[in-house]
Amino acid sequence: MPIKTMRDAINEALHQEMARDPSVIVLGEDVSGGAGGTSGTRDAAGGVFGLTRGLLPRFGADRVIDTPISESAIIGAANGAALAGLRPVAEIMFSDFIGVCLDQVMNQAAKFRYMLGGKAKAPLVIRMTIGAGMGAAAQHSQTIYSMLTGIAGIKVVIPSNPYDAKGLLISAIRDDDPVIYLEHKMLYGEQGEVPEESYIVPFGEANLLREGEHATVVAIARMVPFAAQVVDKLEAEGIACDLIDPRTTSPLDEDTILESVRATGRLIIVDESPPRCSVASDIAALAAQKAFRYLKAPVAMVTAPHCPVPFSPDLERLYIPSPERIEAAIRAAVAYK
Amino acid sequence: MQLSREAMLKAYRSMVKIREFEERLHLENPKGEIPGFLHLYSGQEAVAVGVCEHLTPRDYIISTHRGHGHSIAKGCDVGLMMKEIYGRRDGLCNGKGGSMHIADVDKGMLGANGIVGAGQPIAVGAAIACKLRKDGSVSVSFTGDGASNQGTVFEALNMAVVLQVPKVFMFENNGYSEHTGASYGTGAKDLPRRIEGFGLPVFHADGFDFFSVHAAVGEALAVARNGGGPAAIYCETTRYFGHFEGDPMLYRAPDEVARFRAEKDCLMNFRARVTEAGLLRPGELADIDEEIAELIERSVVEAKAATRLTAADLLTNVYAAY
Numbered sequence: 001m002p003i004k005t006m007r008d009a010i011n012e013a014l015h016q017e018m019a020r021d022p023s024v025i026v027l028g029e030d031v032s033g034g035a036g037g038t039s040g041t042r043d044a045a046g047g048v049f050g051l052t053r054g055l056l057p058r059f060g061a062d063r064v065i066d067t068p069i070s071e072s073a074i075i076g077a078a079n080g081a082a083l084a085g086l087r088p089v090a091e092i093m094f095s096d097f098i099g100v101c102l103d104q105v106m107n108q109a110a111k112f113r114y115m116l117g118g119k120a121k122a123p124l125v126i127r128m129t130i131g132a133g134m135g136a137a138a139q140h141s142q143t144i145y146s147m148l149t150g151i152a153g154i155k156v157v158i159p160s161n162p163y164d165a166k167g168l169l170i171s172a173i174r175d176d177d178p179v180i181y182l183e184h185k186m187l188y189g190e191q192g193e194v195p196e197e198s199y200i201v202p203f204g205e206a207n208l209l210r211e212g213e214h215a216t217v218v219a220i221a222r223m224v225p226f227a228a229q230v231v232d233k234l235e236a237e238g239i240a241c242d243l244i245d246p247r248t249t250s251p252l253d254e255d256t257i258l259e260s261v262r263a264t265g266r267l268i269i270v271d272e273s274p275p276r277c278s279v280a281s282d283i284a285a286l287a288a289q290k291a292f293r294y295l296k297a298p299v300a301m302v303t304a305p306h307c308p309v310p311f312s313p314d315l316e317r318l319y320i321p322s323p324e325r326i327e328a329a330i331r332a333a334v335a336y337k
Numbered sequence: 338m339q340l341s342r343e344a345m346l347k348a349y350r351s352m353v354k355i356r357e358f359e360e361r362l363h364l365e366n367p368k369g370e371i372p373g374f375l376h377l378y379s380g381q382e383a384v385a386v387g388v389c390e391h392l393t394p395r396d397y398i399i400s401t402h403r404g405h406g407h408s409i410a411k412g413c414d415v416g417l418m419m420k421e422i423y424g425r426r427d428g429l430c431n432g433k434g435g436s437m438h439i440a441d442v443d444k445g446m447l448g449a450n451g452i453v454g455a456g457q458p459i460a461v462g463a464a465i466a467c468k469l470r471k472d473g474s475v476s477v478s479f480t481g482d483g484a485s486n487q488g489t490v491f492e493a494l495n496m497a498v499v500l501q502v503p504k505v506f507m508f509e510n511n512g513y514s515e516h517t518g519a520s521y522g523t524g525a526k527d528l529p530r531r532i533e534g535f536g537l538p539v540f541h542a543d544g545f546d547f548f549s550v551h552a553a554v555g556e557a558l559a560v561a562r563n564g565g566g567p568a569a570i571y572c573e574t575t576r577y578f579g580h581f582e583g584d585p586m587l588y589r590a591p592d593e594v595a596r597f598r599a600e601k602d603c604l605m606n607f608r609a610r611v612t613e614a615g616l617l618r619p620g621e622l623a624d625i626d627e628e629i630a631e632l633i634e635r636s637v638v639e640a641k642a643a644t645r646l647t648a649a650d651l652l653t654n655v656y657a658a659y
Contacts, residue, residue, distance in 0.1 A: 029515060036518020037588030044587035045516035068486035068522035069453045069514055097452060100489070135372025135424070137435040139451030275659050305652055306659040311435030312424030313372045314646040 404449025
């Protein structure tokens with residue numbers, strides 16, 4: 001099977017879905033780039049991280065729409081296009097910018113189906129980058145999915161590897177509900193096997209990456225490869241863990257997590273978000289509610305601290321949960337009597 | 338208004354400081370010691386300095402993601418700025434903000450901003466404070482051509498007019514909204530007229546010419562400082578580097594920047610104007626060039642050697658730690 005980066009896997013999914021379905025459109029800032037420039041070069045950006053490269057030359061400017069810097073209008077237009085029968089894939093360059101257009105996400109997209117009595121659907125996808133690690137500071141580094149997961153009416157998808165990235169994005173585009181699709185910037189270069197052909201990874205089905213009897217580790221986005229590294233190291237010492245990537249935090253595959261926790265009795269959640277009202281605390285609550293009598297140790301959360309993402313790499317490194325912190329948390333949970 | 342010798346030397350020093358700072362960052366960045374994104378202001382110096390030479394520390398400015406020039410023009414210390422950009426503990430924001438979040442509230446610099454169009458409403462609020470203080474102070478926002486299409490900017494323009502606050506909107510069109518030409522993203526072919534449509538006077542300036550910007554800002558401030566409500570200035574300029582450092586600028590003609598540097602450079606224009614008119618001597622300007630080169634060299638050396646942040650700094654400046 002071909003090896004591709006997560007960046008290429010996402011780009012391939014966009015190409016394939018646009019080729020398959022003429023109702024799919026892409027819109028956002030610099031998704032092609034170069035319009036109105038002096039070089040005459042279109043596709044001068046192909047998305048600021050290169051995710052939408054090649055779409056405009058192939059599918060044309062009617063379907064690959066460079067927008068002004070106007071996030072509210074981008075998501076508003078995606079909402080309207082979706083209500084009118086298209087399948088827009090809107091790009092918000094950094095998930096932090098959702099602050100500019102949150103009304104269109106939480107009061108509009110998220111509400112259409114229910115509020116209109118099931119008579120409308122809004123099949124849009126909002127692609128955004130998340131995550132710290134680039135020294136991009138407080139307004140370009142947040143993970144934001146905890147807040148979004150709390151909004152009823154939108155699905156939240158967070159791939160951690162190239163295979164899932166492609167299959168989940170294809171699912172997102174074909175889904176009849178608004179889907180927020182979050183791409184961790186530090187994972188774009190991650191490589192993995194990705195089939196050439198089109199395929200879907202369904203929502204609400206967690207990925208069990210490792211199996212082990214001693215503890216359950218749930219990790220999200222970039223924390224999945226971090227946790228896998230630690231789980232593999234501990235395996236060599238005889239500490240065996242289940243490693244679960246939920247892949248979608250809304251809908252959440254509760255069954256896979258609970259089944260594992262009931263078997264291991266020890267749960268460690270790794271999440272690059274601040275801890276309060278987070279996906280991590282949500283999963284911890286799930287275990288407390290539905291697997292209480294199986295727990296042999298307090299649920300552990302390895303998270304970022306409750307502060308904005310610091311600029312200085314010296315602090316950013318401390319902000320991001322590290323393999324060392326993950327290892328310590330697993331060891332403590334396993335050792336707990 | 339004829340500027341005094343001292344005022345011209347001061348303006349020149351400020352413009353050279355910005356240029357040297359930015360050109361040096363462009364050279365330092367590939368060495369890998371500067372974290373994150375850099376959006377450089379080289380080429381646009383006449384705009385920031387043309388505005389800020391009118392302002393005092395009582396007046397406010399709010400900047401953009403391309404904020405180094407505005408910060409320097411408003412009097413932020415370049416040594417502390419450099420340390421901030423290198424992410425050091427005694428940087429201007431203690432290493433927690435970085436290039437995109439440089440601020441110095443004591444100097445009336447309310448911050449660069451990572452969110453396009455976020456600053457303009459904030460500047461309206463600062464103008465409310467100026468109005469209540471009744472001391473003639475004003476608030477100035479800098480807005481690029483890209484930000485001029487954000488809803489927040491429309492709201493800020495309208496609210497400033499409704500509230501008749503002492504607010505000046507400086508629109509500096511550098512030709513490119515990130516990787517897209519400014520003409521593409523702005524539907525109105527005449528942006529100043531669109532701004533005027535909000536109900537405030539718009540003064541025009543040549544963004545390559547310090548004296549032109551300075552004169553137009555003087556007119557706008559005469560409105561804002563004297564109870565006439567908000568005013569705007571519109572100018573066109575250029576940036577010499579990419580949207581961010583590392584941007585290959587595929588959207589620009591290959592010789593475009595070289596042509597601007599050779600034909601329209603604001604520092605070149607300034608030098609020619611003041612020396613040909615016999616207002617300043619070439620030697621005086623050369624002395625400033627040398628002085629600033631030393632200042633910037635020192636700031637880089639000191640930034641690289643400055644104290645790094647440690648775990649003890651992670652959870653300072655928070656009201657609750659979890």
